[in-house]
Amino acid sequence: MNEALVRAATLVLLAGLLAMCALRLEVTSSITHFLPSGDESELAGLSRRLVESDLSRTMVLRIRGDGDRRAAAEALAASLRKHPEVAWVQGGASESFAEALFHLYFPRRVYLASEDPERGIPRMLEPEGLQRRAETLRSRLAGPTSLLFTRHAPADPLGLFAALVERAREAEPMAVQEDAAFVFVRTRASPFDSSRQAPVLEAIEAAFHQVAAEHGPGLALEQSGVNRFAVASERSIRRDANFISIVSVLGVGALFLAFFRSVRSLVLVLIPTTLGIAVATAVASEAFAPVHGLTLGFGLALIGVTIDYPIHVINHHAFAEGATPRTTVARLRRSLLMGGGTTALAFGVLALSDFPGVDDMGAFAAIGVLAALGATLISLPAFMPREGRALSSGFQRAAAAALARGARWLARHRGVAAALPVLFAAIAAVGLPQVRWEDDPAALSTPDPILVEEDRRVRAGAFGVDMDRLVVALAPSPEAALALNDRVHGRLEEAVAAGHLGGIQSLHALLWSEELQRRNLEALRSVQDLDARIDTAYTQGGFRAGAFEAFGEAVRHPQAPPLRPDDLADSPLGRLLEAALVPLGDDWAVITYLREVRSKEGIREALAGLDGAHFFDRDALLREIFAGYRLSTLRLVALGAVLIFATLLVCYRRLRAALLVLLPSALVPLTTLGLLGMLGIPVNLLAVVSLILVMGMGVDYGVFALECSRDPRRMAPTMLSLLVCCLTTIFVFGTLALSEHPALRSIGLTTGIGISLAFLVSPAVLALAGEGDV
Amino acid sequence: MPLAHALLIALLLWAAPPRARAAEVPAAPTLEQVMRLLSESEGVRARYREQKHLRLLARPLESEGMLFFDPPDHLARQVEKPGRAQLVVRGDEVVMRDATGQEQLRLDRSEVARGLVESVAVVLRGDLALLRSRYEVAFRSDGSAWVMDLTPRSRALRSLVRSMAIQGVGCELRRVEVREGGGDWTVTEFTEVETGLRFTAEQREEIFLLDIPPLAR
Numbered sequence: 004m005n006e007a008l009v010r011a012a013t014l015v016l017l018a019g020l021l022a023m024c025a026l027r028l029e030v031t032s033s034i035t036h037f038l039p040s041g042d043e044s045e046l047a048g049l050s051r052r053l054v055e056s057d058l059s060r061t062m063v064l065r066i067r068g069d070g071d072r073r074a075a076a077e078a079l080a081a082s083l084r085k086h087p088e089v090a091w092v093q094g095g096a097s098e099s100f101a102e103a104l105f106h107l108y109f110p111r112r113v114y115l116a117s118e119d120p121e122r123g124i125p126r127m128l129e130p131e132g133l134q135r136r137a138e139t140l141r142s143r144l145a146g147p148t149s150l151l152f153t154r155h156a157p158a159d160p161l162g163l164f165a166a167l168v169e170r171a172r173e174a175e176p177m178a179v180q181e182d183a184a185f186v187f188v189r190t191r192a193s194p195f196d197s198s199r200q201a202p203v204l205e206a207i208e209a210a211f212h213q214v215a216a217e218h219g220p221g222l223a224l225e226q227s228g229v230n231r232f233a234v235a236s237e238r239s240i241r242r243d244a245n246f247i248s249i250v251s252v253l254g255v256g257a258l259f260l261a262f263f264r265s266v267r268s269l270v271l272v273l274i275p276t277t278l279g280i281a282v283a284t285a286v287a288s289e290a291f292a293p294v295h296g297l298t299l300g301f302g303l304a305l306i307g308v309t310i311d312y313p314i315h316v317i318n319h320h321a322f323a324e325g326a327t328p329r330t331t332v333a334r335l336r337r338s339l340l341m342g343g344g345t346t347a348l349a350f351g352v353l354a355l356s357d358f359p360g361v362d363d364m365g366a367f368a369a370i371g372v373l374a375a376l377g378a379t380l381i382s383l384p385a386f387m388p389r390e391g392r393a394l395s396s397g398f399q400r401a402a403a404a405a406l407a408r409g410a411r412w413l414a415r416h417r418g419v420a421a422a423l424p425v426l427f428a429a430i431a432a433v434g435l436p437q438v439r440w441e442d443d444p445a446a447l448s449t450p451d452p453i454l455v456e457e458d459r460r461v462r463a464g465a466f467g468v469d470m471d472r473l474v475v476a477l478a479p480s481p482e483a484a485l486a487l488n489d490r491v492h493g494r495l496e497e498a499v500a501a502g503h504l505g506g507i508q509s510l511h512a513l514l515w516s517e518e519l520q521r522r523n524l525e526a527l528r529s530v531q532d533l534d535a536r537i538d539t540a541y542t543q544g545g546f547r548a549g550a551f552e553a554f555g556e557a558v559r560h561p562q563a564p565p566l567r568p569d570d571l572a573d574s575p576l577g578r579l580l581e582a583a584l585v586p587l588g589d590d591w592a593v594i595t596y597l598r599e600v601r602s603k604e605g606i607r608e609a610l611a612g613l614d615g616a617h618f619f620d621r622d623a624l625l626r627e628i629f630a631g632y633r634l635s636t637l638r639l640v641a642l643g644a645v646l647i648f649a650t651l652l653v654c655y656r657r658l659r660a661a662l663l664v665l666l667p668s669a670l671v672p673l674t675t676l677g678l679l680g681m682l683g684i685p686v687n688l689l690a691v692v693s694l695i696l697v698m699g700m701g702v703d704y705g706v707f708a709l710e711c712s713r714d715p716r717r718m719a720p721t722m723l724s725l726l727v728c729c730l731t732t733i734f735v736f737g738t739l740a741l742s743e744h745p746a747l748r749s750i751g752l753t754t755g756i757g758i759s760l761a762f763l764v765s766p767a768v769l770a771l772a773g774e775g776d777v
Numbered sequence: 778m779p780l781a782h783a784l785l786i787a788l789l790l791w792a793a794p795p796r797a798r799a800a801e802v803p804a805a806p807t808l809e810q811v812m813r814l815l816s817e818s819e820g821v822r823a824r825y826r827e828q829k830h831l832r833l834l835a836r837p838l839e840s841e842g843m844l845f846f847d848p849p850d851h852l853a854r855q856v857e858k859p860g861r862a863q864l865v866v867r868g869d870e871v872v873m874r875d876a877t878g879q880e881q882l883r884l885d886r887s888e889v890a891r892g893l894v895e896s897v898a899v900v901l902r903g904d905l906a907l908l909r910s911r912y913e914v915a916f917r918s919d920g921s922a923w924v925m926d927l928t929p930r931s932r933a934l935r936s937l938v939r940s941m942a943i944q945g946v947g948c949e950l951r952r953v954e955v956r957e958g959g960g961d962w963t964v965t966e967f968t969e970v971e972t973g974l975r976f977t978a979e980q981r982e983e984i985f986l987l988d989i990p991p992l993a994r
Contacts, residue, residue, distance in 0.1 A: 102933075144831060145838050145856075146864060146873060150893055150937045153961055156833055542835070550833050 009385035013278070013378070020281035028284060029293040059194050060090070062228030063465045064186040064207065070219015076184035078218065082210040083188055088203045091189040093578070103575040104171055105164075109155065110562035112163040113527055114520035118493065124526040127161060128536055136161055137544030158553035160537055170512040171576075185465050187578075194229035197237040204234055227461035232450050243742045250741065254734035262727055263317070264396035267388075272313040275383055279306050279375025283367050291363045298364045301692060304750075305350055305368035307735060308699045309375035311728040312339055313383055315707060318720040318727070320387060321395035322403070328384035331391070334717075336380065338710040341664075342703035343376030345650055349643040349668070349699050356635055361692075365639075372699075399723065406722035413770040420770035424666055427674040427764060434677025441685035442630040445622070447746040471621040474507075474595040474606070478615050481568050481584060481591045486516035488593035491616050495595060498609035505599025510583035513576060520565035527558045633688040640695055644669045647702055663768045664709050667761040668701035675757040689746050690753040693736075697757030700732060708765040712772040722766065729762035806947075808916035809905065811923050814948035816903025820974030821846040823950070823967040825854070831961045844967065847976050848902045850895075851985045865986045866894050872986050879989060892934045897953060900925070900943055912941075921947045948972050 064079065066072045080092045108115070117123030126132060140162065143152045155164055188207070192199035211224045259269040280303055287294045287302075315338070320331040332339075350372060353365025388394065413420045476491045478484040492511035499506055527533065534555040542548050571580040583594050600606065603620060610616045647668060651661035672694040679686050704725055711721035732754065739751025803810055822845055829838040842857040856862040862875035871882040871894060884891040892911060899908050908914060911934075912927035927941040936958055944952040949970040955963045981987060 141834075141838070142873075142875070144829065144834070145840060146871070149829065149831075149963075150957060153831060153833065153957070153959065154937065545835055546833055547835050 006385040009382060013274070013382040013385065017278055017281055020278075020285045024281065024284045024288055027288040027292070029288065059229045060190050060192075062188040062190070062207075062226060062230065063461050064188060064211075065183050065225040065227075065461045065464060066186070066211075066222055067183045067225065068219065068223040069221030070215070072184040072218075072222065075214045075218035075222055076186050078214045079207075079210055080186045082214065083186070083207065086203065086206050088191050088199055088206075089188055090191045091578075093187045104168055107566065107570060107574055107576070108167045108171070109159070109164050110557075111520075111566050112159055112167060113558050113561055114523050114565045115167055115515060116161070116163050116523045116527065118489070118515075118519070120519070120523040120526035124523065125530070128530055128533070130536070130540055133536060133540030134544065137541045137546065140541075141544055141546075157550055158557060160541060160551040160554055183464060187465075188228075190230060195233045197230075197234045200230040201234050204231065225457050225461050227458040227465075231454060231458070235451055235454060240744055240747070243744055243747065247738050247741055247747075251734050251738045254738065255731055258727065258730050258734065262396065262399045262402065262723070263321075263394060264398070265394070268317055268394055271317060271383065271386055272310055274386055275313050275375040275378035276306060276309045278378035278382065279309050279371040279373075282374035283371030286370050287363070287367050291367070294363065294367075298361075298367060302364050302367035302371065304736065305364070305696055305699065306371035306375060308346060308696060308703070308732075309343070309372055309379070310731060310735075311700065311703050311724070312343065312376060312379040314727050314731070315339070315721070315724040316379060316383060317387070317394050318399075318403075318724040319717065320391040321399065322716075322720040323391050326391065327389055328387035332380055332384050338707050339376060339379060341651075341654060341710075342706040343372055343379075345647045345668075345702045345706070346699040347372040347376070348646050348650060349640075349695060349702065352639050352643040352646060353636070353695065355639060355642075357631075361632070361636065402726070403719035403723035406726060407719040410718055410722050410766045410769055413766050417770060420767040423764055423767040424670055427670050427760065430681070431670070431673035431677035434680035435673065436680070437683075438676055438680035439683065439685045440630070440633065441687040442626045442633060443622070444625050444629050446685070447687060447689065447749075469597050469600055472597050472600050472603075473619040473621070474597065474610065475617045475619050476593040476595070476613075476615060477587065477590050477617065479590055482517055484584065484591040484593045484615075485510075485514060485568075486518055487613065487615050488595070489516050489519050490613055491593075491595060491610065494609045494613065494616075495597075495606075498606055501605060501609075503600075503602040503605030503609065504597050505601070507598065508596040510580070510593050510595070513579060514566055514568065514571060514584075517565045517567065524558070524561065524565075533558060629688055633691050636688065636691045636695070640672065640691070640698060643695070643698060660709060660772070663772050664702065664705035666768050667704045667708075667764050668698045671701045671757055671761045671764060672698055674760050675753060678756055678760075679753070684752065686753075687745075687749055689749045693750045693753035694757065696736070696754055697761060700728070700758060701761040704728075704761050704765045705768055708768040709772050712769050718769070722769075725762055725765050729758050732758045804920060805918050806921065806923060807918075808914065808925070811916075811918070811925075811945070811948075812900075812903040812905040812908070814903070815901060818901075818903075818948040818972035819848060820976050821901060821950075821970065821972050822974055823970040825965055825967050827963065827965040829961070829963045832959065845976075845984045846898065846901045847981060847985065849904075850898055850902075851981070852898045852901070853984045853986075855984075863986060865984075866898065867985060872989055874986060874989070879986075881989070892929065892931060893938065896927070896941060897943075897950075901950065922951075 064076075066075050066079070083089050084092045117127065127136075137160075140152065140156060140160065143149060144156075152165070159165075188203075190200065190203055192203075194200060207226065208224075211222075215222045215224075256266075256269065259266070259272075263269075283302060283306060284294075284299070287299070291298070315335060316328075316332055319335055320326065320328055323331050323334075326334075347369040350365050351369035354362045354369070356362045356365065474491060474495060476484050476487040478487050488509070488511055492507070492509050495504075495507045495509070498504055530536070534552060537551050537554065538548060541551060568580060568584055571577060583596075585592050585594065597606075603618065606618050610618060644665070648661055648665050651664050652658065655661050655664070675694065675697060676686060679690070707721050707725065711717035737751055737755030737758065739747045740755050742748045742751060806814070822843065824841070825844045826841040827839065831838065840856050840858060843855045845851075845853040845855070850866070850868045852866040854864040856864065856875075860875065862873065864874075865872045869884045869891065871884060873880045873882075882890075884894055896911075899911070908927075911931070912929055915926040915928075917924050923945055925941075925943045925945075927943065929935040929938055939956045939958050941956070942952075942954045943950065944954075949972060950967050951970070952967070953965045957963075976984065
């Protein structure tokens, strides 16, 4: 084989793949990739829709303190409107809301008189009812806001519009309060897109400083928004990762310098892994676009296991007298193929997951492992020195000899060797029942408590609703969803009266189903002597005869058709509609926001029997989803183990050999879980995903340990390779245990413990196999 | 409000002498001088009589009673005729209480409602800057008597209120006339005006219905 040609081809291929990745790779950070895609996930779908909705892109800014808060809010809003990343801003007091209410609702007041028109409207028009309304109107006319009523009263003696305004105002977050002014900002980018959100946050701070200088240095800005957490979290993880990366790079560098006395070895071991990553990323950029950042991150970590293959090749070549790199690789081919193939199988099983992000991750990692394996077999030898001695050092030889002695001692004392897996099994048996599963996604992050408190304060002040607990009315069309919501509203009002919750913010305050609106008009029209009844009651109350004829006319000839979602969408109330009426797959959902949820069970009972009405508890749902994710991944790990075992059985044709090879990959994940259980460390889904990495590496350890039992000359380089592989993994992944972030810490701990255990059990595999035995 | 409470308030007010006597009124004062006098006049108590001429009603709505002002933004009207009622403006909130019960309204969503309700309070506390920001002000005086003609600057408020004419003598309001866009009009006349009052905590609670908590936001 022309090695120069292989080198050139490898470099050209690598350059081409990297260029393709740079041009085609599209990365997303949407959490929806990690929500289930199965049919059972109706509410998860809603959660996905909510995450993607404008709600999550809306920030609330609250201006407090001494100064002209209202003017400051208006100036801040005006400044932010100019920012290219800001899609929409609302700030300060606005007359447009009041005007919108009038234009939308006054002509349609006859459709929106009563929620139970067949009974409510006749009751409203009884003489006593009308007299009470006449008294109310007269008393309003005597008050300081009488001008607001004289304008509409001739065409609305029943006060229908005033009641509508009252309801609508409850649905609208207030822009100006006694002690604060609010600005609502919607960004164009996803809240999780930190690179685009960070400049927006900086622009808000800068604009506020300018505004405060003009309208009052005593003013203070408080903010709320998902983007703030995303940016803060990214910055914090970046700081953490930088520190850990330095520790990791220094550790790996020192390791390679200690064992191989050359940086060349380090570069060599990176060739197959780099090619594997490049191939997987290029395939992903075409097949899974857009690729999720986590898929990419975890996928890259999983492909990282392939660094073991060149380490084995380099160590074996260093110990091989007179062999060329290609003959060394040829000797190891079976082990490499077995190890790489089974690892790819373990990762590939993840592609069966219901979670789009996870199945992409499995496929991505499997492709990367196979590509890196190919690069180890074909490209790596072309870059290696012909003489193995060039890759060896005294320390390397001494360490290998010591390890080989230890392995041989163990081979002579099979009882001790057998005790090790037994001990592991015992730890698993004792610890597994003690495992504490942590399925709360909130436990994966540690948001700044100051940010959390500020966010809660601002949102509570602006909306006064619990954004994590909702009631959803699902139906095949907007009209059907609104009709269901009409009924949901009634039930929830009862639940409020029963004390199950403090209140609701419902689209029902702004929009009823067309069917209910038409029933209102029919009920009003069915009153034959409507004009006379009103005239009689109101003249008795001191009003002029015939003063309210315009109302009867509006009932006979309404000034507008019933109110429809489109009418609201084109108005300043559109923002409220968008937050409450959302398409969900083929269905439509009407969302009701809740205040002070006191009894979840009470709310569920209130909704009983209403098909399509759901109480949505986001925290509980996410816990359920993450628990499902964990269980499904654990099942896939088990399936992977079974498939690996079947593959080993087919390849080795002997049960004992297959079982021995399987030992590190099947037993070690269980022992790791057991240890975590005994230590009281909660196990989350990231720990479970990390177990796949442990399993992938464990099977490699088993394969190489067993293979070297056939050839005693391979014992020293194999044991050294396993040690270097183990230490490399600990430096690369295990150092994540130093992180302040629970998510990274969990990966680091699981991987560090798992890989160390896998290394410890490998000599036992070798010892139990016996020289030439299998 | 029970009669005993009203009597108690009257007694307390009678017993609490004005802290500061009305300042000396310059002859033919300017708008700035009048507003400064008003800003220095602290709490106000006056008897009022109001007539609302509304097209909707067969006869004008008449009422009379007491008016109280506690700067900067508490204004109360105790209606004695035709029935007993209390009507209080507390910043951005209106509270009404009569024999049938009580009602609270928030004004912070509507510039129009706030403009309507606050206009008298803005004059009473002598806030010239705010007055000018909301109205075009024409002022004339004759001896210590003066008249302010106010035209709303806001288009929305102007659609409801064509003009307001506020008459006074020195630091005392005497008459407010509001002309509405639709032709309705209201006249309020004040007598027995006392200024320079400082209300005690008990008086404030009684007059401004502080026992009723503000509306939840």
